[in-house]
Amino acid sequence: MxxxxxxxxxxxxxxxxxxxxxxxxxxxxxxxxxxxxxxxxxxxxxxxxxxxxxxHMKLFVVSGPGAADLINRACPLDAKTLEFKQSKYTFFLTEAAGIVDDLIITRLGEDRFMVVANAGNAATDEAHLREIGKSFDANIEPLDxxxxxxxxxxxxxxxxxxxxxxxxxxxxxxxxxxxxxxxxxxxxxxxxxxxxxxxxxxxxxxxxxxxxxxxxxxxxxxxxxxxxxxAGLCLHGNDITPDTDPASAGLMWAIPKDLRTDGKFIGAAALSKILADGAKEKRVGLKPEGRQPVRSGTQLFDADGNPAGRVTSGGFGPSAGFPVAMGYVSAPLAKAGTRVFADVRGTKVPVDVHSLPFTQHRYRKG
Amino acid sequence: MTKTYYTEDHEWLRVEGDIATVGITDYAQEQLGDLVFVELPEAGRKLAKGDVAVVVESVKAASDVYAPLDGEITDSNAALSSDPALINSAATGDGWLWKMKIANTGQLEGLMDEAGYNAHIG
Structure with a gap:
């Protein structure tokens, strides 16, 4: 910061x-x-x-003979298998598999990668990369x-x-x-x-x-x-943080299968254990009943009034036409259609677990 | 005889006898942006000056609207339940929030008139 x-x-x-x-x-x-x-x-x-x-977002070029190895250490990714031009959504993780930041990494050439990092984490990300980079023959260049x-x-x-x-x-x-x-x-x-x-x-x-x-x-x-x-996309700092891991966040699709159990990236051991034990909570879409938005920080309860989770992002969806939110619920409640209750200023607002995204993605895929 | 007063919290009050109609100013609705939900008070609720009377919610955030005076809610604007954007389009008219019976008209003396409010928002 x-x-x-x-x-x-x-x-x-x-x-x-x-x-x-x-x-x-x-x-x-x-x-x-x-x-x-x-x-x-x-x-x-x-x-x-x-x-x-x-x-406000930060671009870094990572280049040199050790660039791919550096990325493979820093991210749950196999940078050497990326095709030129291919972009991948990935993360920096803590040793405990907490999400330091989410990133997009693009392979620009044999030994040249572009890393796009979030504004709020740019300084942390750069320090993190440079620390790991000490062990590799790679250059880290923040771009203006x-x-x-x-x-x-x-x-x-x-x-x-x-x-x-x-x-x-x-x-x-x-x-x-x-x-x-x-x-x-x-x-x-x-x-x-x-x-x-x-x-x-x-x-x-x-x-x-x-x-x-x-x-x-x-x-x-x-x-x-x-x-x-x-679109169901995470905001780092809200929906994913150093206290949440990719398994709980439902972001395992970003991690190649062979790295999930046997990765060499920072956080691999912890992530593999989380996967073996099963994530205790899951990130889900949340659709409040009625018109009232349910905001980030709101606590969720099950039908019996037991703590069930929390809202991490919430507002109104202008295209959806109803309030939309995202948050974490305990794993048994993570199925779409499960009803939980949000405590909004003392009133229990019914909220249904909803599939993500709320509006269909319209990407142009190859 | 109606008289309009303003508060530093960007509310307007239209006072007729001992009944005040309360809303937020055009400046306030502009600051809040598109409103999508209004939590309205029930008639009969007693409020002290400074209590949260209404919560207005924009796409992005929830904001409190405070009671400008002591009194009792007599009515709230039901049209806002289905069309909260009335506050954006007509903040000082059809977008009114609630009516209240004023407990102490002496409290009106601390409020601003239109010229005072315009100076306040600069």
Missing amino acids: TGDHTNQLPLEDLHSAAGARFGAFAGWNMPLTYPAGVMKEHLHTREHVGLFDIS RVFIAIQGPEAAAVLESAGVDTDTLFFMQGFEPRTNWFMSRSGYTGEDGFEIGLPEADARELLAKLLGDERVMWIGLAARDSLRLE
């Missing part, structure tokens, strides 16, 4: 000009909403294209980039209009299309979309074109949160 210092986005002037309302997030002064408001911004992204400034996300069903068309080729990429692929650019087909909304890291001058040029396209709208952090929550 950055203490008292609040970081400013390089493009803050563009957000101010667009009428953004700002707020602090993970040490950054971030646009929370624009004049259209969270509801319209959310729906616009699902129907057309949402443009997000995600420059503007990072933007272009999300929604018309994202590819909009980028093509702006002169950026997209048809070489499928979902969860990334490459370096121009000098000092990194572009991947990925995102945090459940929609088709792209994330592009690029130098500020290039960014301003590209954004001038994108913002001149009527299909494109700036989207703030508030709608980014409601979009990712409907």
Whole structure:
């Protein structure tokens, strides 16, 4: 974290000009909403294209003869089996298999990988990587980039209009299309979309074109949160933390099968034990009955009033049309349709365990 | 004769005799963003100044609305149950929250008029 210092986005002037309302997030002064408001911004992204400034997130290049070995030690991943351009969702884990951060790693070349880390954990992640990196012949280079996300069903068309080729990429692929650019087909909304890291001058040029396209709208952090929550995607710090592990979080799909019992990554032994014993709690979708949102931090109880779990993210789903939430319940209660009760200011609100995502993903897969 | 008062917590009160209709200001609804749920008080509930009277929930967060005066709830705006966005579209009109019987009209003296409120929000 950055203490008292609040970081400013390089493009803050563009957000101010667009009428953004700002707020602090993970040490950054971030646009929370624009004049259209969270509801319209959310729906616009699902129907057309949402443009997000995600420059608070950090890009690292890991390169050198020991790069893959370093990643294999730091993450439950086999970096050597990744194809060039292939992106993988993965984690840094503690020795106890707690989630230090969730990341996307893309293989750019034989010995060259791009790591995308969360804003709030960027400093921790860099220190973590450098500590592990001491044992490997690899270079860790944090990049100074503007990072933007272009999300929604018309994202590819909009980028093509702006002169950026997209048809070489499928979902969860990334490459370096121009000098000092990194572009991947990925995102945090459940929609088709792209994330592009690029130098500020290039960014301003590209954004001038994108913002001149009527299909494109700036989207703030508030709608980014409601979009990712409907899509069932985790927010590190809320839904996954150093106190939760990938098995409880339902994220084992991100870990290759042969590494689950016999991995050499940090946290492998603890994770293998958790899997053998069975996770005690599970991350689930939660659908409150009625219209009242159930928020992060709310405690859950079973029908007899016994503690059953907790809500880790909660709000209203503008596309779903009802309140949506995510949280952890004890493993026997994790089946979709199980009813639990949320304690909202002393009232017991009925909440049903619900499958994730709440809105279907619409990725463009190869 | 109706008179409108404002609080530092961004509420308005329209007072007629000893009944006040209470809502949040346009400035407040703008700060909160799109509202999706309102927890309304039951008629007959007695409130002391500063008690939480209503909880309004936006996509992102829940916010308390406080009783600006001592008194008793006489009515709440049932239309908000099905259409909480009325507060966004008409904060000072159809988006009113509750009506209350004022216990002590002397408490009105501590509130602001429109000019005072406009100065308050700058």
